[in-house]
Amino acid sequence: MTLRLFFDEIRSNVAEICNKLGYAPTDFDITETSRPEFGDASCNIGFLLARSLKKRPFDIAEIISSEYNKIKGKFVLGVSAHDSGYLNFTANYSALAGHIITDSINSDYGKIDLGKNSKIVVEHTSVNPNKALHVGHVRNIIIGDVVSRILQKASYDVSVLNYVDDSGLQVADIIVGFKYGGYSDKPPEGQKFDHYCGDIVYVNITERYENDKSLAEKRTLILKELEEGKSDIAKFGDAITRRVLEEQLKTCWRLGATYDCLNFESQIIQSNLWNTIFEKMKSMNIIELEREGKNAGCWIIKGESEDDKVLVRSNGVATYIAKDIPYAAWKLGILDDPFFYKQYAIQKNNRILWETTLDNKDAKLKFSGERVITVIDSRQSRLQNIIKKIMNDFKSKENSYIHLGYESVTLSADTAKSLNLDTGGKSIQMSGRKGIYVNADYVLDILSAKTYEEAKKRNPDLDEIRLLQISEQVAIGALRYAMIKQDLDKLITFDMTESLSLEGDTGPYIQYAYARAMRILEKAEIMPKFDVVFDQLTSHEKELIKTIGKFDMQIEDAAKNLSPKTIAKYCYKMAVSFNAFYEHVKVLTAESESLKNTRLCLVYSFKETISKALHLLGIEAPDRM
RNA sequence: GGGCCUGUAGCUCAGCAUGGAUAGAGUGCUGGACUUCUAAUCCAGUGGUCAAGGGAUCGAAGCCCUUCGGGCCCGCCA
Numbered sequence: 053m054t055l056r057l058f059f060d061e062i063r064s065n066v067a068e069i070c071n072k073l074g075y076a077p078t079d080f081d082i083t084e085t086s087r088p089e090f091g092d093a094s095c096n097i098g099f100l101l102a103r104s105l106k107k108r109p110f111d112i113a114e115i116i117s118s119e120y121n122k123i124k125g126k127f128v129l130g131v132s133a134h135d136s137g138y139l140n141f142t143a144n145y146s147a148l149a150g151h152i153i154t155d156s157i158n159s160d161y162g163k164i165d166l167g168k169n170s171k172i173v174v175e176h177t178s179v180n181p182n183k184a185l186h187v188g189h190v191r192n193i194i195i196g197d198v199v200s201r202i203l204q205k206a207s208y209d210v211s212v213l214n215y216v217d218d219s220g221l222q223v224a225d226i227i228v229g230f231k232y233g234g235y236s237d238k239p240p241e242g243q244k245f246d247h248y249c250g251d252i253v254y255v256n257i258t259e260r261y262e263n264d265k266s267l268a269e270k271r272t273l274i275l276k277e278l279e280e281g282k283s284d285i286a287k288f289g290d291a292i293t294r295r296v297l298e299e300q301l302k303t304c305w306r307l308g309a310t311y312d313c314l315n316f317e318s319q320i321i322q323s324n325l326w327n328t329i330f331e332k333m334k335s336m337n338i339i340e341l342e343r344e345g346k347n348a349g350c351w352i353i354k355g356e357s358e359d360d361k362v363l364v365r366s367n368g369v370a371t372y373i374a375k376d377i378p379y380a381a382w383k384l385g386i387l388d389d390p391f392f393y394k395q396y397a398i399q400k401n402n403r404i405l406w407e408t409t410l411d412n413k414d415a416k417l418k419f420s421g422e423r424v425i426t427v428i429d430s431r432q433s434r435l436q437n438i439i440k441k442i443m444n445d446f447k448s449k450e451n452s453y454i455h456l457g458y459e460s461v462t463l464s465a466d467t468a469k470s471l472n473l474d475t476g477g478k479s480i481q482m483s484g485r486k487g488i489y490v491n492a493d494y495v496l497d498i499l500s501a502k503t504y505e506e507a508k509k510r511n512p513d514l515d516e517i518r519l520l521q522i523s524e525q526v527a528i529g530a531l532r533y534a535m536i537k538q539d540l541d542k543l544i545t546f547d548m549t550e551s552l553s554l555e556g557d558t559g560p561y562i563q564y565a566y567a568r569a570m571r572i573l574e575k576a577e578i579m580p581k582f583d584v585v586f587d588q589l590t591s592h593e594k595e596l597i598k599t600i601g602k603f604d605m606q607i608e609d610a611a612k613n614l615s616p617k618t619i620a621k622y623c624y625k626m627a628v629s630f631n632a633f634y635e636h637v638k639v640l641t642a643e644s645e646s647l648k649n650t651r652l653c654l655v656y657s658f659k660e661t662i663s664k665a666l667h668l669l670g671i672e673a674p675d676r677m
Numbered sequence: 678g679g680g681c682c683u684g685u686a687g688c689u690c691a692g693c694a695u696g697g698a699u700a701g702a703g704u705g706c707u708g709g710a711c712u713u714c715u716a717a718u719c720c721a722g723u724g725g726u727c728a729a730g731g732g733a734u735c736g737a738a739g740c741c742c743u744u745c746g747g748g749c750c751c752g753c754c755a
Contacts, residue, residue, distance in 0.1 A: 079695090086698065099697060102735080109697085109735095136698040180755095221755045275755085350753060358680055358751065365753040372755045431749060433681055459682070459749080481749090503717095510715065526717090538690065541682055543748065550689090554717050557690085557703045564717050572714045613694080621691075624702090635710095635719045655714090677717075 054152055055601030058127045058143050059093060065128075066095055066139075069119045075101055085140060088591070091130065092143040092598065099137055109137025145594050149586035152601040156657040157582070162603040162664055166611050167208030171421035173383050174200040177304060177311070178215040178428070180222040181293040183250025185303045186489035187546050188429075188461040188482045194535040194670070195458055196427040197309040198616035201668045206611035211419045212311045214304075215379065218293040219278040219318045221271070222254070222484075227278070227289050228271050229253040233260065237292065246299035247491060249292075255487040281318050290318070301397075303492050308528060308670040310399040313419045314407040315382075317375065322410060323390040325378035326370060333377075338445055339363055353438060361438055373435050380439050380453060385420030386446050393417045423452050425614065430457035430541070456614055458540035463490065464547035479545045495551065499527035502552055503560075511676055522674040526560050529671040533559030536669060537620040557624055559671055562662070565627035565634075566673035569659040572639050573652070574675070580652035592633040593654060599629045600661045607668075616669070623665045630658050 059082045066080065080097040097116065098109030105112060113133035120131040120139075130142040155161055176196020179189050200210045217223070226249050229235045233256070239248030261268040277285040297314070304311075320326075330351075333339045339351050342360070349366030363374045381387050392414035396407040406417065424443075428436060436455035443453035462479040463471075471488065473480065482489040504523035511519070534551060538544065554560040589597070602622070610618035639655060642648040666673055 081695075086700095090698070094698085096697070099736090134698070138698065140698095217755090224755095347753075355680095355751095362753050367753075369753085371753070375755090429749095430682070434750060437681090457681090462748090506717070510717080542690075543683080545689090553704085555704085556717095558717085560717055561703095564715085568715065568718085575714060617691090621702095628702090631718060634714075638714070640714050676715085 054155060054604050055148070055598060056605060057151060058141075058148055058601075061125050061127050062093055062095065062141055065120060065123060065125055066097060066116065069116055069123075070097070070101075073115070073119070076104060088595075090134065090138070091132070091140040093141040094134075095139040095141070096137075097139060098133070102137075110135060113137060113139040143594075143598070145589050145597060146585060146587040148601070149589065149597050150584075152597055153586070153653050153657045154582050156600050156603075156661050161661065162205060162607050164206050164604050164608050164611070166206040166608060167203060169207055169209050170423070171211065171418075172203055172208045173211050173213060173419065173421035173424040174203065174427065175213040175215060175383065175425070176200075176427035177300075177309070178217070179300060180217050180220060180484075181296040181300065182222045182226045183254055183296070183484050184244065184246035185300055185492040186482060186484070187492060187495060188489065190307065190492045190495075190531065191458065191461050191535045191544060192427055192429065193304055193307060193309050194532050195456070195540065195616055197307075197670050198532075198536055198619070198668065199425065199427070199456065199614055201670065202607060202610045202616065202619060205607050205668060208611075209421075211313065211421060213313050213315055213383070213419065214311045215315050215317065216293065216297060217317045218290065218297075219275075219281070219321060221275055223289060223293055224271050224275040224278060225257055226253045227274050227285065227292065228267060229257040230292065231274070231285070231288070232267060232270050233257050244299050244302075244493065246296045246303075247493070249296055250484060251487070251491075254484065258485050278318070279321055281322050286318075305400060306496065306528070307492070307532065308672070310401055310403045311405055312403070313393065314396055314405065315379065316408055317379075319391065319408050319410055320379055320382070321375070325382065325387060325390060326374065328387060329378045329381055330364070330370075330374075332446070333363075333442065336445060338442055353442070358434065373438065376435070376439055377442060380424070380426075380443050381446060383420055383424045383426075384443055384447060384452060385418075385422075386443075389416075389418070389420070393419075423454065425454045425456050427456045427458070429460045431460065433457055454614070456540070459543040461535075461544045461546050463488065464545050464550070467546060467548045470548065490546065490548065495531060495548070496524075496527050498548070499530055499552060500524050503527050503530075503554070506554070507677055514676065518676075522677050525672045525674050526554070526563060526677060529559030529563050529666075529673070530554060531559075532669060532671050533562070533620060536616045537624075539617055540615075559669075560677070562623050562627040562666065563671070563673045564677060565630045566659060566662050566666070567675060567677045568634055569630065569655050569662075570675040572655050573659065575640060576648075576652055578652075580649050580656055582653055584646070584650055584653065586650060586653075590637055592629075592636050593651075596629045596633045596654060596658060599626050600657055603661055603665065606665075610668075619665060619668050623662065623669060623671075626658070626662050626665060630662070633658075 062082050078100045082093055082095050085091055085094045098113040101112050102109045117131045117133045127144050127148050128141050129144040132140050134140050177193050200212050204210050230237050235253045239245050277283045278289050339353050342350050342352050350362045351364035352360045352362050364370050391408040393406045394409050394414040396405045440453045462481055464479050465475050465477045468475045468480045500523045503526040507519050507522045606622040639651040
């Protein structure tokens with residue numbers, strides 16, 4: 053068990069005392085203290101009862117404190133009332149530490165049973181397969197990946213989906229480029245195909261539409277063929293998007309993200325799910341046929357506080373948002389599944405990646421869930437809200453469809469300048485179409501190169517392969533952490549120079565703490581013995597134990613609130629606690645063998661826990677760096 | 678015009694859901710600590726009318742209202 057033991061014990065004892073004293077039951081909190089001099093936990097019961105008992109919070113705290121001192125309990129060392137009105141508790145670390153330390157070395161330490169093994173779907177990435185991933189996409193991938201890891205740890209049965217919009221306008225653009233724009237479908241030597249499609253073909257063909265109307269007309273025709281899916285153009289489009297997708301996935305995998313299934317939009321269109329959904333919406337009166345006004349003849353969904361939204365045009369053709377509805381319904385398992393599944397790849401972590409097919413010789417599997425989380429940036433909020441409303445009607449349940457939105461990533465003025473854009477000192481929105489972006493692979497390469505130099509300087513004895521491995525891990529740690537540490541509703545202004553910083557509140561800082569711990573364990577040359585009594589602990593050791601003991605509570609918080617940042621903050625807190633311990637408490641040169649063993653237990657427990665926490669962030673920590 | 682988000686230290690951000698103790702980090706700047714388990718570290722100092730105003734409360738950075746600043750979205754495009 054964990055620090056929960058301590059909190060739970062206090063909670064039940066305080067409740068019991070209140071009951072004994074005849075106080076009305078209250079919803080009091082047991083929280084961590086705001087400062088160490090107040091002890092380890094505090095209770096606000098004094099404030100809550102002050103009015104009804106007509107007493108000062110302090111007096112109430114004092115009464116409870118004196119009662120509490122009679123029973124004490126296993127994990128509480130001291131209780132006291134503070135002038136402010138709080139009831140404060142000090143933990144009995146020699147009792148707690150043993151539980152926390154021995155538990156922390158179990159492989160499922162931190163696991164909680166929030167999900168009770170229920171099926172949940174997380175969709176993320178879903179980048180149009182006509183370009184390479186840029187840093188904006190990276191935020192989406194990392195948020196989705198981390199959320200799915202957290203949910204898994206919270207005992208949800210998670211399916212991760214990546215939606216491939218292989219029949220949209222953006223794909224049509226590059227097909228125009230290949231078929232009518234004179235671009236070869238072979239990239240120049242040394243350039244990844246996704247980079248070539250995005251950086252050269254897409255950007256240039258979009259620019260050429262301005263002066264070449266016939267080219268722009270071709271695009272409409274090609275879009276139609278892609279949607280119909282039978283022609284040679286459609287087959288060519290399929291081949292191209294699959295080549296781009298393959299390259300995009302390499303970047304995703306490099307970042308440490310993995311998936312369960314790829315869903316192709318073209319197949320959703322061909323499966324005719326739309327008709328089923330359309331009829332269902334009609335019969336449930338979710339949509340209506342507009343008789344008059346600007347939308348006359350269209351099937352619309354009524355806006356509550358916003359304008360009505362057209363789902364089917366007056367010519368009978370469904371709009372863009374309509375394409376998303378069958379997919380959303382499929383994710384929730386509302387429809388009979390028309391798809392079959394075949395293996396696309398086996399990923400690094402041995403997780404099989406499946407893809408949808410319409411070939412009934414392939415396997416039947418299930419990737420839908422009771423709840424669905426769709427990770428898309430908040431510019432899509434309006435459309436996502438419409439889908440959410442429809443899905444909740446279908447399910448007749450709130451919150452079965454969740455749009456996990458986040459603010460986008462913009463480029464700093466300096467970084468924009470490096471792309472030859474003068475923004476007048478302001479940051480700028482990225483745009484694939486206009487070529488305003490920084491590719492993810494590029495950022496990783498630069499970061500990795502810088503880290504390589506650092507690692508080599510510090511570890512002259514390590515060989516080339518090891519150094520490359522370390523620099524790749526640190527580069528990914530730096531980027532992932534930077535994308536996850538702030539709240540989802542904060543805009544990230546990406547600056548190339550700033551992203552190279554490896555100090556302070558960064559991924560590498562945390563990885564470094566792990567490497568330090570590993571070095572101590574390596575040099576100790578013995579496995580610590582865990583059947584020891586943890587007494588005479590210094591404040592740094594207590595702090596470290598306390599932080600280790602909070603892991604499962606942090607996971608609960610993160611899973612309930614779908615807040616990946618919570619785990620990032622926790623990892624940072626762990627590293628800070630360990631670094632303070634490292635600087636102030638000697639392990640290998642401890643005064644006695646038993647003290648050395650006790651401290652080794654702590655170091656071991658730390659490295660076990662931080663690696664599990666970092667794993668939730670998808671960050672690997674090197675043994676040396 | 679309507680909708681969503683946001684405003685806390687020079688800069689980047691925690692804290693806000695669930696109000697309560699002297700508002701915290703990182704970075705920057707100033708100084709200090711490597712013959713020591715890796716200084717990608719640690720320690721100290723510096724730095725705040727919590728955008729502004731009002732309200733409810735014993736008590737507000739947090740809740741309610743108003744105003745102001747910033748970002749994004751609002752097509753029978755995708």
